[in-house]
Each structure stands twice: as structure tokens, then as C-alpha cells.
Amino acid sequence: MAWSIGTDAIGDLARGAAVLGTGGGGDPYIGALLARQAVAEHGPVTAVTLDELADDALVITVAMMGAPTVMVEKLPTLDEIMEPVAALGTYLGRPATHVACAEIGGVNSTIPIAAAAALGLPLLDADGMGRAFPELQMVLPTLYGISASPLAFADEKGNVGVLQTVDNSWTERIARVAAVEMGCSVMICGFAMSGAQARESLVRDSLQRCIGLGSGIAQARTGKVDPVDRVVELLEGRELFAGKVVDVQRATTTGFARGTATVRGDDGDLTLRFQNEHLIASVADAAGDETVLATTPDLIVVLEHDTGEPVTTEGLRYGQRVRVVAAPSDPRWHSPEALAMVGPGYFGYDVPARRFDGRVTEVPA
Amino acid sequence: MAWSIGTDAIGDLARGAAVLGTGGGGDPYIGALLARQAVAEHGPVTAVTLDELADDALVITVAMMGAPTVMVEKLPTLDEIMEPVAALGTYLGRPATHVACAEIGGVNSTIPIAAAAALGLPLLDADGMGRAFPELQMVLPTLYGISASPLAFADEKGNVGVLQTVDNSWTERIARVAAVEMGCSVMICGFAMSGAQARESLVRDSLQRCIGLGSGIAQARTGKVDPVDRVVELLEGRELFAGKVVDVQRATTTGFARGTATVRGDDGDLTLRFQNEHLIASVADAAGDETVLATTPDLIVVLEHDTGEPVTTEGLRYGQRVRVVAAPSDPRWHSPEALAMVGPGYFGYDVPARRFDGRVTEVPA
Incomplete structure (x- = not known):
């Protein structure tokens, strides 16, 4: 209606x-x-x-x-x-x-x-x-x-x-x-x-979904609900990581804002790779071995730790306390044709597409 | 008509x-x-x-x-x-x-x-x-x-x-x-x-001028006239230099063919600087001091030594024997407004516009 x-x-x-x-x-x-x-x-x-x-x-x-x-x-x-x-x-x-x-x-x-x-x-x-x-x-x-x-x-x-x-x-x-x-x-x-x-x-x-998310964050702030938890619930996603932004590398090249950001948590570092949007979230252990937690086309969302305010890639700053959430994209983005267009490989990353819940979609060669 | x-x-x-x-x-x-x-x-x-x-x-x-x-x-x-x-x-x-x-x-x-x-x-x-x-x-x-x-x-x-x-x-x-x-x-x-x-x-x-030049070259070849002399006459220009192409630096960058060519003659080297078209012709003496002979907007034309065939910048090759001719452009190209658009300064050369006959036009600052 x-x-x-x-x-x-x-x-x-x-x-x-x-x-x-x-x-x-x-x-x-x-x-x-x-x-x-x-x-x-x-x-x-x-x-x-x-x-x-x-x-x-x-x-x-x-x-x-x-x-x-x-x-x-x-x-x-x-x-x-x-x-x-x-x-x-x-x-x-x-x-x-x-x-x-x-x-x-x-x-x-x-x-x-x-x-x-x-x-x-x-x-x-x-x-x-x-x-x-x-x-x-x-x-x-x-x-x-x-x-x-x-x-x-x-x-x-x-x-x-x-x-x-x-x-x-x-x-x-x-x-x-x-x-x-x-x-x-x-x-x-x-x-x-x-x-x-x-x-x-x-x-x-x-648009209804956007209003639901935006008002959900606002209502959680005034109620007793954690705004990030509310976003996770509304997106039917999961929280990947919490920590402090300790490094942001960002360059405006070939018309895009490209870069990486490092979020330091209790158990190590999470790295976000972005081209305007977040494309890959991965964690590294003490030995430096990287594990990919989530990739495009699923949603990787950075929110302010307490307020749940979304942080854009151009808004990432040293010292921000953030939480990183992953959530499912429209299922049509997981077809082989779609992944060829928006999967990690298109952006130059030699990793399979990993869904918010850890499932992996191998793109057929 | x-x-x-x-x-x-x-x-x-x-x-x-x-x-x-x-x-x-x-x-x-x-x-x-x-x-x-x-x-x-x-x-x-x-x-x-x-x-x-x-x-x-x-x-x-x-x-x-x-x-x-x-x-x-x-x-x-x-x-x-x-x-x-x-x-x-x-x-x-x-x-x-x-x-x-x-x-x-x-x-x-x-x-x-x-x-x-x-x-x-x-x-x-x-x-x-x-x-x-x-x-x-x-x-x-x-x-x-x-x-x-x-x-x-x-x-x-x-x-x-x-x-x-x-x-x-x-x-x-x-x-x-x-x-x-x-x-x-x-x-x-x-x-x-x-x-x-x-x-x-x-x-x-x-177009009539082009046909006159093209047929002039062809007729000179079959007659007893030097084709390059004929071009000089038709353009009302002058021959600047004769020699052999001994160096060509050419790169296709930002959509243009840019470069320099060196022509070695009896008395030294002539350098041609071009961006698709020839922009500056200058000679260097034994001490390396450069003298500008002609610049844009006047015409700098490279012709094959004997046949008078025009040589394009992308056609310049090591070993070609060539003659370099300078000739007047349409006089409207020498107004201050025109020189701001097509003079040597526009192309990044800090030299005044020099006409085919050696006269210099200083562009007002």
C-alpha cells in the first residue's frame, strides 16, 4: 500500500x-x-x-x-x-x-x-x-x-x-x-x-526497511536495548567483532575511496577492505594468519559501539570504538552470474565469497 | 564556386x-x-x-x-x-x-x-x-x-x-x-x-590548398623541381633544417602521442617537441645551448628529404632523412587570446611564440 x-x-x-x-x-x-x-x-x-x-x-x-x-x-x-x-x-x-x-x-x-x-x-x-x-x-x-x-x-x-x-x-x-x-x-x-x-x-x-532500521536504532537508544544488538536482530545477521579503529588507509583513486581499516579487539585485529563499500572482513591471529569472516556480496556494516550509528568508510577515524556486523544480502547476489559481477574476485581478492554465517560459496572457474 | x-x-x-x-x-x-x-x-x-x-x-x-x-x-x-x-x-x-x-x-x-x-x-x-x-x-x-x-x-x-x-x-x-x-x-x-x-x-x-600542395609535391617529383622547395614556396615558409632522424621518444599518454625527435644535421641537432602535432623546433650548439627556431601556432612540417612526402609524428623513424619546414599559420592564431589557447605556454613550454620567419610574439602576462 x-x-x-x-x-x-x-x-x-x-x-x-x-x-x-x-x-x-x-x-x-x-x-x-x-x-x-x-x-x-x-x-x-x-x-x-x-x-x-x-x-x-x-x-x-x-x-x-x-x-x-x-x-x-x-x-x-x-x-x-x-x-x-x-x-x-x-x-x-x-x-x-x-x-x-x-x-x-x-x-x-x-x-x-x-x-x-x-x-x-x-x-x-x-x-x-x-x-x-x-x-x-x-x-x-x-x-x-x-x-x-x-x-x-x-x-x-x-x-x-x-x-x-x-x-x-x-x-x-x-x-x-x-x-x-x-x-x-x-x-x-x-x-x-x-x-x-x-x-x-x-x-x-x-525504504520501509531503512525506516525500520533507523527508527529501531533510535528506539533502542531511548529504551534498554543495545542498538547494535537491535540492528543484528533486524538484519538477521551476526556481530563479527568489536574493538577500536587503530589504523585507516584511505585513498581517492580512479574515482573511488579505496582502503583498509584495522579494528583492534581483545583477541586480535580485524581488517576491513573497502572500495566505497566494505568488501572483506578478516581477522589475523598472533602469527599473522588471516581468516576471512565475511565478504561481498553479504553486508559488512560498521556501527559505533554504543549508539549503533552507522559509520561510513569515509567517516572511519582513529580511535573510534566500533562493532562490525555481517548480514545476508538479497539471495540473488549469490548466483554465479552475480558473484562474477560483485564477488571478491571481481575486486581483485583471491578468496571465495563467504556469507555472513560463515558458509562459503565457491565461484565456478 | x-x-x-x-x-x-x-x-x-x-x-x-x-x-x-x-x-x-x-x-x-x-x-x-x-x-x-x-x-x-x-x-x-x-x-x-x-x-x-x-x-x-x-x-x-x-x-x-x-x-x-x-x-x-x-x-x-x-x-x-x-x-x-x-x-x-x-x-x-x-x-x-x-x-x-x-x-x-x-x-x-x-x-x-x-x-x-x-x-x-x-x-x-x-x-x-x-x-x-x-x-x-x-x-x-x-x-x-x-x-x-x-x-x-x-x-x-x-x-x-x-x-x-x-x-x-x-x-x-x-x-x-x-x-x-x-x-x-x-x-x-x-x-x-x-x-x-x-x-x-x-x-x-x-581543401583547395591541400590539393594544391599534394599535387604540387607530385608534379615536382616528375619535373625538375625539388618537392620540398615546392612546399616551401606554396606555404610561403622557409626550410629550417635538413638531416637524419637519430632519436625518437614517443609515448601514448593521456590520449595523445607525445614525444621528441632529434634530427642530426651537418651543423648540430634539431629537436622537435610534439603532442600529436609538432609544437617546437629548436637547435642546440656544441655547448648544448638551445635556440628556438619556430613554435606553435606557426606550422612545423617534417618532409622526406627527396620526395617531399609529409612525415607524421607517429611515422617518425630512426634513420629517416628529412627536412623541416616552418610556415605561417592563419594570422588569427597570433592574437593574445589565441596564443593563450595554442601558444607554447599552453603546452608547458616557457618560451615565447616564435614565428616561421624568426619574429617573436611575447604573450602578455
């Missing part, structure tokens, strides 16, 4: 989105600011479920593409968000009927709210990943043969482009180098799809 | 274009093949002078963008040439009436012939530079405020993009990184302008 997203829901939604963003997808504080302003200006946004969507609807996704390290310093205005939406509309020759989130993340779940508010269009309670991933082609619609292009991109200076590519990896490659040249973050609009395609390929009820 | 470009004129035109290309603009053999095939298939192309052009004509330029070192190994088909033309046409919403050359060069003067043949449109006897330059914004129309964008680009794989940028330098920047990602050469179509704008900004009678 359709429901309404007002300014009061946005804080919870952005916080929950940052949890599912697994370190990426943008800072929830910034994301909430953007969406609140747009809703205050244009009114609440109607969220509709996939079941309510007409087969012939025209759904578009709106997102920010780039390095989160840059996004936090280069905030988009509503006008910038609308630039690629307008360019795609002109290219398609017909107006979209619904806006959707390409991914779940602190900024990339709230920018579509702002776009929907400004366009006066309903927003789908759904997204393309059920989490965040660093590259544009890494959405379930790619696995259903849905084209990312035509894809429009725009920067804050007024430069706009539209790509029509032979596959979604080429959309990523060309848009990424353009984004880097344009200042390491751009607004994008693409993945135009029918209602039938959206219903089949997207992850359902994502 | 309008005239016709048939297959028989194309060899001379491409050779003459390679002379004016000052080392860049592509290999004339490849350029001639492309244009001859298109004219054989679609019939001769009508060349029209700028004086014949209606004020409300819609002129577009078609070119190859990338590193000439890659272009010689990755030849475009006529279909590829037409891809960005079609994309721009869709974007503009009305069909072009004339095709023009953005620059003069072995390939970039013949690709527009192929495009005009396939489109059944007249080709302007004109171009945007009167020579070749490495970057997209380096055309006289930029100095007249004419926008490079909307600019369409396409590769041989079927990837297409359209850019709308805030200025022509941004068109260059974004198209360049896309071109590098797409394999270091793409076909582009842009600089849509009216007939009135074309008449004001373009260099006139370029």
Missing part, C-alpha cells in the same frame, strides 16, 4: 540506509538534509510498493556517482539533481512515471526522494541492490538484462552528458572517467525500465 | 592535408583509403566555398579524436563515422545542411569527405584551424564564441555519447577521458554552427 514520506521520516530513513549502505552510498546527515529541504519545498513524497506498479510505468533511477570522500565536500543542490533527470527525459522523449533508488545508502536513498518531490512523482519502495555497491553496473537489473543506458550525468558546473552503451559495464567505464574528470562526483539518471521490469528485478520494500 | 571531389583528387588532398597537419591529423594513406571508398560507394562530394554558404545553413564538423599512434591501428569504418553524426542530428532535432573539417590533417580532412558522401551533403572548402592541433577546443570558432557542444562521440564497439558543456575546454576534457577509456580514438561530431558563423570563423579554401 502507498504511504507518504514526510520530513519526519527522513532522518530514520537516511540512518537505516547508511546501515544497509555497508560503508558506502553517502553520508546520512547530508542525505537527510537534501531530502528534507526538497520535501519541505515541494511537499511529501508518495512511496508505492512494487505490487502497485502498472506494467507500463516508466521507472528511472537517480543517484550520485563518485567517491564518497568527495561527496561529503561537494554537496549537490536540487537543481543539480534535476539536471540529468531533465536530460534523460529529453532523450527518452517521454516523461518518467516513477522514481526509484539504484542503491541503498545515506545519500543515494535520499536523492531519489528529493528528485521525486521536485518532479511530483511517486517513489518506488524498492531499490536495485538492497545495499550499496561501488560500480554502476552492480545492480540486480543488470542480471535481468535491463540497460543502464541511456544514462545522463551532470556536474555542478552545468556540464551534462548522455551515454548509450553496448552494456552496463561500458556505461560504468565511460561515466566513471567522466565523473573523475568532472570533479569525482556527478549526478546520474538512468536504468529506465518498465513497471514489469522493475517488479521483477528490484529489491522490494527497501 | 562549387567544385567536385572525386576519387582522383583524394590522394593529393590527403597528402597536402598531412603537410598542413604538421605531423598530426592522421596518416594520409589511411585517410585517402577511407574517403575513396566512401566516394566510390556514394558518388563525388560537392565542395562549396564559404562565399556560397547561406546564412541559415547548419554546418557540423566530423573528425576522429585520439592519439594518431592508435588511429593507425584502429581504422574507422564508414558506419562508425556516421554514428556520432546520427546522434548529433537526433540531439539537434534538425538535419545538417553542410559538413566541414574541424582541422586539416591526413585523416581529419578525409573523414568529412566520407561523411559528406554518405550523407549526400556538400562539404565546405574550409576548416576550423588551417592546420591540425591536438585538442578539441583549439579551433578558430572557439575564439568566435561558437560552442563545440552538443558534441557526439562514438567508438567501434557501438558506444555513443552526447555532451553539452559550459565551454569548449570542458568538451575537450570530458570527451578526451571518454576517448581514452573507449580505446584512445573515437569519432566525434559537433561545433554545429550557422552559415554566417562558419563564414566568419573558419579558414577558407583549405
